Amino acid sequence: MQKENFRTLHQLKPGNTAQIREIQTDAKMAEKLAAMGLVRGQFVTRQKGSSPVVVNVSGTEVAIGRETAKKILVTSKKNTFLLAGNxxxxxxxxxxxxxxxxxxxxxxxxxxxxxNYGQTQFNGESYDIIDIPxxxxxxxxxxxxxxxxxxxxxxxxxxxxxxxxxxxxxxxxxxxxxxxxxxxxxxxxxxxxxxxxxxxxxxxxxxxxxxxxxxxxxxxxxxxxxxxxxxxxxxxxxxxxxxxxxxxxxxxxxxxxxxxxxxxxxxxxxKHKHATFWEKLQGWATTPATGLPIAFLVLIASFFLVRFVGESIIDFVDPFYEDYYVPFLENLFGPWKDNILGLLLLGDGGEHYFGLLTDGLKIALVDVMSYVLAFYALLGFLGDLGYLPRLAVLLDGILHKIGLHGYGSLPIMLGFGCKVPAVMGIRVLETRRERIIALALILVLAPCISQTAMIISILSPYGLKYMLIVFGALFINGVLAGTILNKLMKGETPELFMEIPSWQIPQLRPLARKLWIRMKEYLCDALPLILIGILFVDLMQMSGVTDFVTKISRWPVEKLLGLPGETTPLLILGFLRKDVSIALLDPFHLAPQALVVACVFMSMYLPCVATFFVMLRESGWKDTFKVVALTLTLAFLSAGVLRLCLM
Structure with missing residues (x-):
């Protein structure tokens, strides 16, 4: 695809190449130009110098007077190339x-x-690039x-x-x-x-x-x-x-x-070489007898590593927040502390209102981002190492039992970071049946890293047991959702066919670049939504909407879920930002058993608004609403069962 921009040869910048499209000189001069190769369709490259105009034609430099150069129309050719490959x-x-x-x-x-579309410059010329899958x-x-x-x-x-x-x-x-x-x-x-x-x-x-x-x-x-x-x-x-x-x-x-x-x-x-450690590890990682223990160790180590790094960052930042940042804001906004502006910006300590500059920024930049940073650093390392496709091979037999082949594990793993790219990742699956099953597993089995961060944050004071109950319940519901869809939907699961890449030692610069891209996306996407979510809750409280919603929803929330009726607005907020709704459970000082029920229900019942609209785009409204109806039903059933077992 060429984008043409007509101008004179005199206007062509030194170093740029263009194609002659029209020569508007008299016939005699046109003949002289033709003798030197300057004819319609010929490519010329402008050299340095302004008078006369010097151009390179087929390897020969030709000097042309300025007035003649103004009568030669050229077009810059902006090439487009595909970036293709396996x-x-x-x-x-x-x-x-x-x-x-x-x-x-x-x-x-x-x-x-x-x-992916982009542009680059090669030797002064512009090129459009299309990167295809x-x-x-x-x-x-x-x-x-x-x-x-x-x-x-x-x-x-x-x-x-x-x-x-x-x-x-x-x-x-x-x-x-x-x-x-x-x-x-x-x-x-x-x-x-x-x-x-x-x-x-x-x-x-x-x-x-x-x-x-x-x-x-x-x-x-x-x-x-x-x-x-x-x-x-x-x-x-x-x-x-x-x-x-x-x-x-x-x-x-x-x-x-x-x-x-x-x-x-x-x-x-x-040149023949003896098998290296990495080549031996290839067999160990994909053979069930050794691969499953390796996968279990990787999973456990990942969980504790993300938790350790996240908590370490929070422990480091918290004192600065409590001792310097909050007092600074209180001094700055002291005169407005007790009016509407003060309540919206600073809150009242979480009793009724949450401050945009206090609770909002702390949730986004400290409580959540610490775990997001740790998770994406780990995901980037395992991805560049080449372990994730080997895990897909290892899990192929297990996933076949719920209607997916091993390749389906890749979008599910992405879902532990953010569900939006995970939903986009279902494109790699071949059939509509697989994509629907994968959607259900992404919504149920894989709480995003922001939700995971908040679940760990509010349950960690009560010990590891309650965290394991939450993630165990989500795992069981994910298996149940996949099994139901596998039985109800017609068709068969295709056999696994994928390339296993070589092991690679991850390099710091590409890892840091990916981490920066993901954190920038988090700050651009999540931070505004978290602040909007907190403002939404505060305005509902001020306008009396919270009291009204609490009254009409008190029975299902209290009787089915065993939660205080005052938590009802958080369920509405969860559609906007699920991690925020989970984070805002903390000020209610619920018992750990009630927190477990709330975390499981809020993780499953609805996708966040961003995920929902990506689902609509990728799968259509019929499949989207079918999957949402299934996950909502499972959310109520599992929360009810947990309530009976724990409370």
């Missing part, structure tokens, strides 16, 4: 480095679930905003930058051949080139480029190696008359693999 080859990291746009990339397939086949369709799309047929682009994994070149070449069959200009980036060398794999890049008939660039996305070469090749691509590979790509898969075999034989040599 899943988990590093496309998203390359996209981030080229555009500066922060997107999450991890060492497991399916991280990119939509289209990882694909294995050219004809593979991808679910984008509820619609299946063949991206190569529907998108408009000038050339393709195909990213391949150098450490698994043979398998990646199949997709490269399919890309070449499109007869579009292609640049091949061999990413993870350093990893291939560590494995004893040597690739003759020049020979591979010659056999494929396209530029091939060794790349290490984590360090940026190869990106300058990409800029050079992209710039050269615009001035070539023949940019497409001349390789004849056969239609059948068998013939493609025959070609790949011949290519690999000529361009790749492998």
């Amino acid at each position: 899943p988990n080859v590093g496309k998203s990291l390359i996209f981030s480095r080229l555009t500066g746009i922060g997107i999450i990339s991890s060492n497991f397939p399916g991280t990119t679930v939509g289209l 990882g694909l294995y086949r050219l004809e593979e369709e991808w679910l984008i905003e509820g619609k299946k799309r063949n991206l190569f047929k529907e998108l408009e682009y000038d050339f393709i930058v195909c990213v391949s994994d150098a450490s698994h070149l043979e398998r990646n070449l199949y997709f490269v051949l399919e890309i070449l069959s499109l007869k579009k200009p292609v640049i091949l980036m061999l990413n993870k080139f350093d990893e291939a060398q560590r494995k004893g794999i040597h690739i003759d890049v020049k020979a591979l480029s010659k056999m494929l008939g396209i530029p091939v660039i060794p790349t290490v996305a984590t360090t940026g190696e190869g990106l300058k070469d990409l800029a050079e090749e992209a710039s050269l691509l615009a001035n070539r008359t023949e940019t497409r590979s001349q390789l004849v790509v056969p239609a059948s898969a068998e013939e493609k693999w025959n070609i790949i075999g011949r290519i690999i034989q000529k361009v790749q040599t492998v």
Whole structure:
């Protein structure tokens, strides 16, 4: 797709390349220009200097008078290229480095679930980039905003930058051949080139480029190696008359693999190495006898690590909040402390009102964010390590019993961080049946990290027992929801088919970058909603709405859930921000048994508003309301059973 912007050759900036579209000189001058190659359709690059105008034409520098240059119309060509490749080859990291746009990339397939758009500059020229989800086949369709799309047929682009994994070149070449069959200009980036060398794999890049008939660039996305070469090749691509590979790509898969075999034989040599610790760990992590104990240890260690880091941050920050921040606000707003403004900003210690600047900021920036920070740091580490896809393989047999294959564990794991990307992650599942089951499990089985933080925060004074009861109840309800849907919905669960990436030692810079992106999203999305939620509760209290809602809802809340009627507004608030509604249970000084019932019910009964609207977009209103009806029913039943057992 080219965006044309007509101007004169005189207006073209030094270093920029443009295409001649019209020559408005007299016939005699037009003939002179043509003799030097300056004709319609020719590409020229402006050199430094203003008078005369110096341009490079096909490798020759030509000086043109200013007035003549003003009569030559050119168009800057803004190229668009696709960033394509198999899943988990590093496309998203390359996209981030080229555009500066922060997107999450991890060492497991399916991280990119939509289209990412960005721009970059190569040697003074602008390029639009479209980063598409990882694909294995050219004809593979991808679910984008509820619609299946063949991206190569529907998108408009000038050339393709195909990213391949150098450490698994043979398998990646199949997709490269399919890309070449499109007869579009292609640049091949061999990413993870350093990893291939560590494995004893040597690739003759020049020979591979010659056999494929396209530029091939060794790349290490984590360090940026190869990106300058990409800029050079992209710039050269615009001035070539023949940019497409001349390789004849056969239609059948068998013939493609025959070609790949011949290519690999000529361009790749492998030096034998003894099995490393990481290669041995591969078998240990995916074999049930050793993998399940490893998974259990990882889960327990993760829980205690997140709790330890979160509590440590809170213990460090709390004294500053209590001893300096709150007194400062009280002095600053002292004259307004007892009027409406003072109550809204400072609260009254949680007796009736919660302050925006006191309770609101403390909940968002201390109580919740401490655990969010710890969880996302851990999730990034396990993702980059390559453990999550191995856990998916390990859990495949278990998840099949409730209607999912092992790949379904990945969006569920994301749900422990935030349900919004988790719901978007169900696109990686093949059938509507799987997506509905995964939705139910995400809503029930996986309280988001903000909810988890508040559950731990309000129950930790009463010991580990009550926390385990809450998470155990949610786990049982998740299994129950999956089992019910698996029995009621027609169809079968597909067999697991996924690539297991190599182990990688996580690097600090990419981890820090991902953590920063996620925390920035948290601050932009969660903080305003938490403050709005607290303002909502205060205004309900001031206007008398709280008393009215309490009266009409007292019976189900008190009789079915065993909770004080005054907690009813928190159930309404939970649709806006569930972690806030759980956090605001604390001032009611409930018994630990009542807190357990409330935490289980509030975690399950409704998704938060952000998750709800993403569900509508991804699954449609029918499937969304079916799943919500199921989780609401389970929430009442499980809360009632817990109340009978505990209270």
